[in-house]
Amino acid sequence: MVLRLIFALVNEILSHYPSNYKQSGIIPMLDLAQQQHGGWVPVAAMDAIAKIVGVAPIRVYEVATFYSMFNRTKVGKYHLLVCGTTPCMIRGSRDIEDALLKHLGVKRNEVTSDGLFSVGEMECMGCCVNAPMIAVADYTKGSDGYTYNYYEDLTPKRVVELVEMLRRGETPPRGTQNPERKNCGPAGGMTTLLGEPKPPPCRDLDAC
Ligand code: FES
Known part of the structure; x- marks a missing residue:
């Protein structure tokens, strides 16, 4: 079968x-x-x-x-991939990785003794506007339930909270972790383009 x-x-x-x-x-x-x-x-x-x-x-x-997305040695059931490229790095990705490694008690690319987590590094995952970010490859449910989700606008504290939610079998909300932002919009809401735009000025050809 x-x-x-x-x-x-x-x-x-x-x-x-x-x-x-x-x-x-x-x-x-x-x-x-x-x-x-x-x-x-x-x-x-x-x-x-x-x-x-x-x-x-x-x-x-x-x-x-x-391709770095293919792993040739064992990874954790949750493989946590920290973006290490410049925008994420200047927004604190090293602190995110340090917090993960310290909390899980592993080195980069090692698997925790319970087999649940491993931490790797990826290059830019196209989410720089919400840097720093990680991707979580979830292998807990086989290929049918496989997911690959982004968690963005992270802090060292928030990334540890996410790990603990995953450990409890919860599904943390994907995307930005900054409650003041919606998707990749500005924190605190829009500041421009708030009303209907005026039509572009047109030349009155009849007046010529
Ligand atoms: S630099 Fe991290 S998503 Fe682009």
């Missing part, structure tokens, strides 16, 4: 590409394998993918080792 389901998913992935470009399915298949394998991709999975798409295993290894 499980194998049938996996083949159905693989066929669904392959159906998106021309039959002579099956290798285009390598990335989505690595992603699927990672979700099904608790957050990391073993060599056996890469070999199986190579067989499915009909390429030498090295072709899959080189993809899996190039």
Whole structure:
């Protein structure tokens, strides 16, 4: 039953590409394998993918080792990825990472002894306007319940609170953690563009 389901998913992935470009399915298949394998991709999975798409295993290894979203060693059920790029860094991402590592008692890329958490680093995740931020890859519910959520406008205190909510099995609210902001709008509400804009001035051609 499980194998049938996996083949159905693989066929669904392959159906998106021309039959002579099956290798285009390598990335989505690595992603699927990672979700099904608790957050990391073993060599056996890469070999199986190579067989499915009909390429030498090295072709899959080189993809899996190039993209930092693919983990090649065990991670926690909740893999916490701290953004380390400049906007997040100048907004305190190092303090966020330090708070996480200290609270969980691990080094970067280590897994906590209960297997629940690990802390990694990612480059810019496109959320600089709400820096500093982390992404949480949640592997607790297999590939069906897999989520990858952003938590933004973090402080060292708030990130520890988020970890404890996850530990209790709660689902913390995604997005900005600053109660004064809505999505990526300004704290305290809009200050400009508050009313209907005036139409642009038009030249009265009849008056010419
Ligand atoms: S620098 Fe962190 S999201 Fe862009």
